[in-house]
Amino acid sequence: MANDTPLRLLGGLSAAEFLRDVWQRRPLLIRGAFPDFQCPLEPDELAGLACEEGVESRLVEEHGADGPWQVSHGPFDEATFARLPERDWTLLVQAVDHYVPEVAELLDHFTFLPRWRLDDIMISYAPPGGSVGPHVDQYDVFLLQGSGRRRWQLGGKVPDEAPIIAGIDLRILEHFAVEPGDDWVLEPGDMLYLPPGWAHHGVSQSDDCLTLSVGFRAPSADEAITSFADYLGEQLPPSRRYADPGMAPPADPGELDDAAIARMRRLILDTLDDPAQLAQWFGRVMTQPKYVDQLVSRETATPVEDLVAALQDGEELRRSPGSRFAWHALDATRATLFADGDGIECPLPLARALAADTPLDAELLPLPGAAELLAGLLDAGSLYWACDEEE
Numbered sequence: 001m002a003n004d005t006p007l008r009l010l011g012g013l014s015a016a017e018f019l020r021d022v023w024q025r026r027p028l029l030i031r032g033a034f035p036d037f038q039c040p041l042e043p044d045e046l047a048g049l050a051c052e053e054g055v056e057s058r059l060v061e062e063h064g065a066d067g068p069w070q071v072s073h074g075p076f077d078e079a080t081f082a083r084l085p086e087r088d089w090t091l092l093v094q095a096v097d098h099y100v101p102e103v104a105e106l107l108d109h110f111t112f113l114p115r116w117r118l119d120d121i122m123i124s125y126a127p128p129g130g131s132v133g134p135h136v137d138q139y140d141v142f143l144l145q146g147s148g149r150r151r152w153q154l155g156g157k158v159p160d161e162a163p164i165i166a167g168i169d170l171r172i173l174e175h176f177a178v179e180p181g182d183d184w185v186l187e188p189g190d191m192l193y194l195p196p197g198w199a200h201h202g203v204s205q206s207d208d209c210l211t212l213s214v215g216f217r218a219p220s221a222d223e224a225i226t227s228f229a230d231y232l233g234e235q236l237p238p239s240r241r242y243a244d245p246g247m248a249p250p251a252d253p254g255e256l257d258d259a260a261i262a263r264m265r266r267l268i269l270d271t272l273d274d275p276a277q278l279a280q281w282f283g284r285v286m287t288q289p290k291y292v293d294q295l296v297s298r299e300t301a302t303p304v305e306d307l308v309a310a311l312q313d314g315e316e317l318r319r320s321p322g323s324r325f326a327w328h329a330l331d332a333t334r335a336t337l338f339a340d341g342d343g344i345e346c347p348l349p350l351a352r353a354l355a356a357d358t359p360l361d362a363e364l365l366p367l368p369g370a371a372e373l374l375a376g377l378l379d380a381g382s383l384y385w386a387c388d389e390e391e
Helices: 005-009 015-021 043-050 078-082 101-110 221-235 258-272 275-286 304-312 348-354 370-380 386-390
Strands: 028-030 057-064 067-073 089-093 118-126 141-147 150-157 183-186 191-194 198-204 209-216 317-319 325-329 334-339 342-347 383-385
Touching (some): 043 057, 043 089, 101 118, 101 209, 183 191, 221 275, 275 334, 304 370, 325 348, 334 348, 342 348, 342 370, 348 370, 370 383, 383 386
Antiparallel strands (some): 028 191, 057 067, 057 089, 141 191, 150 183, 150 198, 334 342
């Protein structure tokens, strides 16, 4: 990516300025973030994806046969789309970047953020009047207008306990008031950044309105605590238990006194306060694939010598769509490579290369352990041969 790309992409701000002054602080409207933007797929192609098994999709009808804001889940069929009215509905398809390489390429423009924070690119299609109602998301999102025009209205940051409409399969706010000045119509190539917790409402203004939502994953505190505790529980020996050597005789045998609670608190906090284990858990969690069943492992192990020969003959490996890689340094020479929820210790240069966007070819082979690690990732489904894609 060119060094000046963030300046255009972020409305004249450098990456450092955006992260310091805007990221998770306030919305930002960016006119012409992608000049002369051509949407990488057509509405019919998006509808086709929504008809496929394994693709997560939703249809939102503001005036559905079963009531207002009716939500249906895919896969759909042609009859579903044939019965729809000319306005006031929306099709949402998740993780389109997993299926359309041209959509995945858009993520190359967001390298000013950690790659492991990226979730997916959702694409929505709506005829005139289509929307999903005024709502709040609990994650950062860049809303890129792909085709047509969409009007966005913002309602400011709302509290967690803001009331939502009951009885529907959407978290639509009961009360939504547009903030003065936060009302725009976006054209193709325009982009709107929204931090978590910001009320927003987007309504299609024209035919074939496509909006691409680049979302970022952020585990909630309750998810993180539960997951980390489960991870630690698998590592701890059964001998690590509550203990009370040297305690004083109880004044009342039935009392759970403050000293006992303090001892339990120390056990829990000392167990949790382990930076090395936290890093190992966090790397695994943040590289978990969005859809685990998309990774297809090989039935038979790849002979390392066959992999080396193929790479030396000019073949190239690629990262599977939906796979996630990250690395964490253990010291000056070693690192943990996190790949699709797994952690593998390897040389630091090898971990960095595998978690980058660099080609996976014969130039990696001189690195110690590279051939074995590449074979393991290929067998796990995290990598695939580029020649298989061409076939």
